Amino acid sequence: MRIAVVGSYGVGLTMRVPRVPAPGETLSGARFSSGHGGKGSNQAVAAARMGAQVSLLTAVGSDRFGTDALQLWADENVDAAHVRVADAATMVGVIMVDEQGENRIAIAPGALDTLTPDDVEGFADRIAGADLVVVSLEIPLPTALAALRTAHERGVPTLLNPAPATELPPEAWEWIDVVTPNAGEAHTLIGRTPDDDTDAAELVDALRARFTGTIVLTRGRHGALADDGTERLDLEPVAPERVVDTTGAGDSFTGALAVALARGDDLAGGLRLAAAAGAHTVGIAEVIPALPRPDDVAALLQGTQR
Template sequence: MVRVAVVGSYGVGLTMRVPRVPVAGETLSGGEFASGHGGKGSNQAVQAARLGADVTFLTAVGDDTMGESAQRLWADEGVAAHPVVVGEAATMAGVILVEPSGENRIVIASGALDHLTPEHVDEQSGDLAAADIAVVSLEIPVEVAVHAVEVAHAAGTRTLLNPAPAMSLPGGVWTHVDVVTPNLTEAAILLGLDPAASDHPPEELARLLHERTGATVLLTQGGDGVTVADDTGVATIDAVRADRVVDTTGAGDAFTAAAAVALAEGADPIAAARFAARVGSYVVGRHEVIPALPTRADLARVTEPLHDRTTDTTPGGPST
């Protein structure tokens, strides 16, 4: 069993499915409401555990019913969580608007996560050192995320950074990052580009980000697949077609966790991306996040991917 250490967020997702996004000043009826567990780190920890990894998880929650519910979730899922319980702040909450197409818009109140510190990472450094791979995302204070990858890398643990939400990072952090899993918007921001105005094709974004960071890049593009860039070249993997798309919330977290597990099990980046794309495709076809995260048995019960072709985009590069 591979060991995965996750440092990241937990929060409660307050989801409203809406006929459309309201304009400023408008009250829109016809929504459907649900609440459930969320937070990128927690989603990634649960997904990794459901795929068979031995998972540890560092986060922060409030001393409230939402924090208590989180701890019951992790116990039920077999995640060895070490939450910092903060008395003076609420557990993180996110408000999610989901359109009929499955596209989502999210607003977050960080709450207890703002109280997570690098010292808390040091207290759990043994988990990072013992892991086969450490997964870190950015819904926590940036100095905590940076310190986590530094501590893990110094211990010889492979590191994976999920740069979401994307933000400016200290340049020195990239010497400690082995794998990075951005989407197109996040990749553009990491490169200092305006994501709304960038006309760089995905292959170029992935190549530029690899050249800038030295990390293996798994660039997700939703229904357009995944582009992998590393020292051997750039290759694009076709999307795994979902039987339906009802909610894209959590698909990126599932992809990151699945890629981490596959890499820890010895898969090369292309094979890891292909496996992670299958997992992400499964998730978008189901409502809510935690109920949608699959086990390997769930994956085995669904139809094999309709698209499973790797297109080499680097002259002389690899082809699988």
């Protein structure tokens, strides 16, 4: 199973605070944590842990965060030979979370803004040699579209995780084989506001009106609704043993689904594997420590069959 991933890398810097400080105020008593992030990197590591040979295209800075990222991919057996090391800061997200769980986030894309379609052209051999190409949208849209188009032109199936969502040009839908939005992202893709009360089936119908490939509408603890143009599958969720941290569950789902599709599993089996991967991830704090390996997923699936 060979998977090429085109997406983001970034570092999350989180401050948990008793309350949000007022303008000009210095507030003590916060708790700090930092960790690897970025949907592209998370999905690449998730797929590699599930047994795929993974190549990643992203951009980092020539700073400590970029060095740490390169070490992560070396440790996780992710091919990072084409990663751009830019004369810019690695992407950072600063997150402030109060005691009620409300968060405020500021993101500095930094090096990711330097990732261009020319970088995709340099990555074309990895794309051509892949069984599946996975693309997400935390990178400049022209670069993401170039990756989808390059794969399509070379006859390689594509999976688009449309996060953060944006409306796509009409021709881009021809380059996508599988799309995996959540409800909010699906609303954006079809040009509706996220607070629209459209139900899951209607969202899938609306996507089907413009798209001939496979739709996987992820629904968190409610499972997923999938449609491959022939049949519609309402996937029941896999119950986690506990819920500690939901961050990264979607990337774990995407990475596992990519592995299943790349090795030729049917859609129902791939969705079940992906749901179990997501369920494992929510039971462990932070993203990278929580991404599962095959035995972790197998244990959860065996538990649901008892």
